[in-house]
Each structure stands twice: as C-alpha cells, then as structure tokens.
Amino acid sequence: MGTWKASVLLTFLVMESTTWGAGDNLKGPAYHPARALAMGDAYIAQADDGASALMYNPAMLGKLRRFEFEMENIQLEANSDFVERASTKMVTFPSLAAFAPTLAGRSFWAPGAGGSYFPNVSTRGFGAGVLFQSRVWGQNKNGTLRYRSTFQMIPTAGVALRLASGVVKVGYSFQWINKAQGDQTVGWSEAQGWFDRVNSGHAFSHTGAFSLNIPRTYLPSINIVARNIGGTKYKSGGLAVVATNVTGQPETDPMMIDVGLGIGPRLSGSVTSTINLDYRDVTAQTGVFLLTKASAGLELAINQTVYLRAGYGAGYPSAGLGIHGHSGRLSFAWWSEELSTSIWSERDNRFMVQYQFKIYSGKSEKKRNE
Numbered sequence: 001m002g003t004w005k006a007s008v009l010l011t012f013l014v015m016e017s018t019t020w021g022a023g024d025n026l027k028g029p030a031y032h033p034a035r036a037l038a039m040g041d042a043y044i045a046q047a048d049d050g051a052s053a054l055m056y057n058p059a060m061l062g063k064l065r066r067f068e069f070e071m072e073n074i075q076l077e078a079n080s081d082f083v084e085r086a087s088t089k090m091v092t093f094p095s096l097a098a099f100a101p102t103l104a105g106r107s108f109w110a111p112g113a114g115g116s117y118f119p120n121v122s123t124r125g126f127g128a129g130v131l132f133q134s135r136v137w138g139q140n141k142n143g144t145l146r147y148r149s150t151f152q153m154i155p156t157a158g159v160a161l162r163l164a165s166g167v168v169k170v171g172y173s174f175q176w177i178n179k180a181q182g183d184q185t186v187g188w189s190e191a192q193g194w195f196d197r198v199n200s201g202h203a204f205s206h207t208g209a210f211s212l213n214i215p216r217t218y219l220p221s222i223n224i225v226a227r228n229i230g231g232t233k234y235k236s237g238g239l240a241v242v243a244t245n246v247t248g249q250p251e252t253d254p255m256m257i258d259v260g261l262g263i264g265p266r267l268s269g270s271v272t273s274t275i276n277l278d279y280r281d282v283t284a285q286t287g288v289f290l291l292t293k294a295s296a297g298l299e300l301a302i303n304q305t306v307y308l309r310a311g312y313g314a315g316y317p318s319a320g321l322g323i324h325g326h327s328g329r330l331s332f333a334w335w336s337e338e339l340s341t342s343i344w345s346e347r348d349n350r351f352m353v354q355y356q357f358k359i360y361s362g363k364s365e366k367k368r369n370e
Contacts, residue, residue, distance in 0.1 A: 028227065028258070028280060029055035030152055030175070031118060031131055034075065034331035034354035038320020039297025040311025041335075042276040044223045044260025045211075046299075050122025051129060054158050057225050057260070058171030059209035062160035064124045072357040073118040079137070080349040082111040096138065096147060100191040103140050110339075112137030112148075112348065127173075128157040136194045146185045149194040151242050153178040158207075169211040177232065178202045179250050180243035195242045201249035202238025206230065223260040228253045254285040267300075274299040278313075289343050291315045309333075315343045329356040 028041075033052055036043035047056035048063060051073055082090070085106070092098035093113065103109065114136060120129025131154040138147040158173025182198025206229040212222045232253040236246075258280045266272045276297040281288060295313030302308070307322035316336035323330045331354045339346040 028256070030133065030154055030177070031055040031116070034320060034333035034352045035299075035307075035309065035322060036297075037335045037352060038309035038311060038318050038322075038331070038333040039276060039299060040295040040313030040318050042260070042278040042295040042297035042311055042313060044225055044258060044278050045221050045262025045276050046274055046297075050120045050127040051118050051131075053122070053160075053171070054120065054127045054129060054156050054173050055131075055175075055207075057209045057211065057223055058127075058158040058173035058207055059160055059169040059211035059223065059225075061122065061127050061158055061171050061173075062125055062162045062166065062169035062211075064122055064127075066360050067121075067123040068358045068360040069121045070129075070356060070358040071119055072355060073116075073120065074356075075116045075118075075352055075354045076113075077115060077135075077350055077352040078113040079111065079351075081109055082113050083351060085109065085111070096136075096191050096194045096196075099138070100145060100188050103138050103145065104188050107140050110137065110139040110348070112350070114150075125160050125162070126158070130155045141185065144185050145188055145191055146183075147191075147194060148183045149181065149198060151180045151195060151240055153239050167213055167215060169209075169213070171209045171211075173207045175205040175207070176202065177205055177234075178239040179234070180240040180246075181250050182247070193244060195244060197245045197247055198243050199234075199248045199250045200238070200240045200243035200246045201234035201236050202240070203232045203234040203250075203253075205232040205253065218263040218265045221260075221262045223262070225258045225260070227256045227258065229255055231255055256280065256285055257282040270303045272301045272304075274301070289315075292338070292343060307331075311335075314338060316347065327358055327360070330354070331356075 031051060044057050047053045047060045050068055050070060053060040089102045114134050116131060116133040118129055118131045120127060133152045136149045154175050154177050156173060156175045158171060160169055160171035162169055180195050180198050180200040184197055207227050208229060209225045214220045234249040236249055259282055260276060260278045262276045264272060264274050278295045280293045292314050297311035300308040305324055309320040311318045318335035320333035333352040335350055337348045337350060339348050
C-alpha cells in the first residue's frame with residue numbers, strides 16, 4: 001500500500017478513537033514524542049518544549065524562553081507487522097469487525113498502529129494543552145482474536161517557578177485523564193470494535209518536579225519527578241465516549257518517583273550533544289524488572305538543524321532523526337516494546353513520524369543557541 005494511503009489510514013485512527021506488556025506497569029507520561037522514543041525514552045532532563053514539559057517534567061516549564069502556540073503536534077505510528085504486510089485490505093483496519101476476516105487468514109500476524117494530536121500553548125512558567133491519543137493492536141492467537149486498545153483524551157496544564165536565577169526550578173502539572181483501555185480475547189464472530197468490552201473512566205493525575213541545573217562545564221542537571229501523586233484512581237464516566245459495553249474502570253495508577261540526569265557537552269563549534277540517563281519508579285511501586293526501568297539516550301545536534309539520536313530503554317535499542325526548521329520540526333523514531341509480561345520474550349518493533357508546527361514570539365531556537 002502506498003505511503004499516502006498508510007498516512008490517511010493512520011490519521012483516521014487518530015480521529016476514530018501506552019505501551020503494553022512488561023513495561024505497561026510503569027505508569028509514566030501519556031505522551032511520548034518521537035524525539036524521546038528515539039533516545040530510549042530517557043527524556044526527563046530534556047523535556048524542553050511545552051508539550052513534553054507538561055507530561056515528562058513540569059519543572060522544565062521554567063526553562064522556556066518565549067511564548068509558543070503549537071497548533072500542530074501530530075504523531076503517526078505503526079509496528080513492523082503493519083508496515084511489512086500492508087496491502088489494500090488494510091483499509092478496513094480502523095474497523096475491527098471489518099478487519100477480523102483479514103486477520104483470521106494470517107496466523108501469528110499482529111499488526112498495530114495509532115497516533116496522537118496534542119495542540120498546546122506555553123510560555124516561561126506556564127503551559128496548557130489537550131492530548132488526543134489512540135493505539136490499537138490485533139493478533140490471530142491460536143484461532144481466536146486477541147486485541148488491545150487504548151484511547152486517551154487528556155486536558156493538562158502546569159506551572160513552574162525559577163529560583164536562584166534559574167539554577168533551581170520546581171513545577172507542577174495536572175492531567176484530567178479520560179481513558180478507554182482493554183485487552184480482550186474473543187471468537188471471530190464476536191469482534192465488534194476496537195473499543196468494545198474495555199475498561200473506561202476518568203481521573204485527575206498530579207505531577208510534581210524538581211530540577212537542579214549546575215552552572216558548570218557541560219551544564220549537568222539532576223531532575224526528580226513525582227507522578228500520580230496520591231495515586232490516580234479512575235471513576236466511571238468521563239469523555240472517553242469511544243467505549244462500548246464497558247466492563248469496568250481502568251486500574252489505579254500508583255504514585256512513582258522518577259529520576260533523570262543530563263549533560264550537554266559541546267563537541268565543536270557547530271555540533272553539540274546531549275546525554276541523558278533516567279531511572280523510573282525509584283521506590284519500586286510497580287514490581288517491574290530493573291532493566292525496563294533504566295534508560296539512556298544520546299542526541300547530536302548539527303548546526304541546530306539536524307539531530308541524530310540513539311538510546312536504550314525497556315530492554316531494547318532505539319534510534320531516530322530530527323530536522324528542525326524555523327517554525328516546524330519533523331522527527332522519525334524506531335524503537336521496540338515488549339508485548340509479554342516478561343522481558344525479551346515478545347518484541348514489537350515500531351516506527352513513528354511526528355510533525356510539529358508552532359507560532360512563537362522571540363528568537364528562533366537556532367538563534368537562541370548561538
């Protein structure tokens with residue numbers, strides 16, 4: 001199937017409707033930009049735009065230098081099974097009932113796709129936006145249909161304070177999470193929709209963050225983020241109206257403490273680098289295997305225009321590319337997720353393209369870094 005058809009199909013998924021498996025118990029940020037995924041999701045110390053700061057590290061709102069209105073922040077993603085076996089039959093993918101016969105004819109095939117849209121506004125010390133996100137995945141499992149799906153609509157806002165001339169920053173953000181999520185195994189004749197017989201509900205989630213930026217060579221930073229403060233408990237109702245035949249509410253997200261370290265060595269006059277190390281769930285609330293909680297990422301910036309990225313997270317390597325223009329950004333990422341409940345058992349390779357366009361006041365990113 002042509003590239004334009006795949007783009008249309010994935011866009012439909014976003015309008016119709018976050019990781020699974022061993023890493024799913026880590027209830028981290030709901031929003032994962034391509035930049036972060038390419039760097040192993042080691043991104044706490046580098047969440048330097050409004051959308052990322054709201055979800056990863058609200059203290060970074062205090063680092064923003066200008067007003068920005070990001071009217072377009074669009075992500076499209078698909079796994080290797082979706083991409084490698086794409087055909088004209090994939091046009092039925094948005095409807096599980098229509099796609100089930102195609103899936104039934106291919107054993108061990110597990111296509112997955114999704115996307116998000118996250119318009120937002122930010123300035124120094126403040127940010128707000130609304131995340132719309134959808135992901136679906138299906139599999140012919142021993143003659144039955146297994147499908148997983150997640151839809152989220154999340155209004156969010158946050159504030160940050162700069163202390164000691166910006167050496168210390170503290171921040172807070174809240175998210176009103178409206179979620180429909182399920183993992184079902186049914187007979188082929190029972191296939192109704194991706195969001196049929198799922199858990200659905202809404203909850204308020206609170207995130208607090210502390211950032212210490214040491215004014216020394218390479219500008220090292222230490223970041224501590226508390227997520228789901230007090231626990232995020234879901235109630236019935238909310239705005240996740242895509243769900244049908246609701247079976248209950250999503251599980252409570254436990255409070256977690258994440259730590260992120262970052263440094264930024266300059267390699268030459270036009271080439272800079274960023275190295276990040278993250279460790280999630282320091283207090284071991286989720287019982288997740290150690291290697292799925294640690295991640296590392298590297299980014300090389302060439303003339304503040306071309307960005308080369310690599311990382312290691314959730315037990316797998318990742319890589320990506322970014323191109324930054326005057327008002328727009330185009331990013332690509334390749335990473336992997338674990339679908340089973342144990343590490344290195346059922347790897348799912350995934351690809352993402354992300355486009356961001358913003359209106360801003362003040363100097364461009366390149367000028368600010370010169």
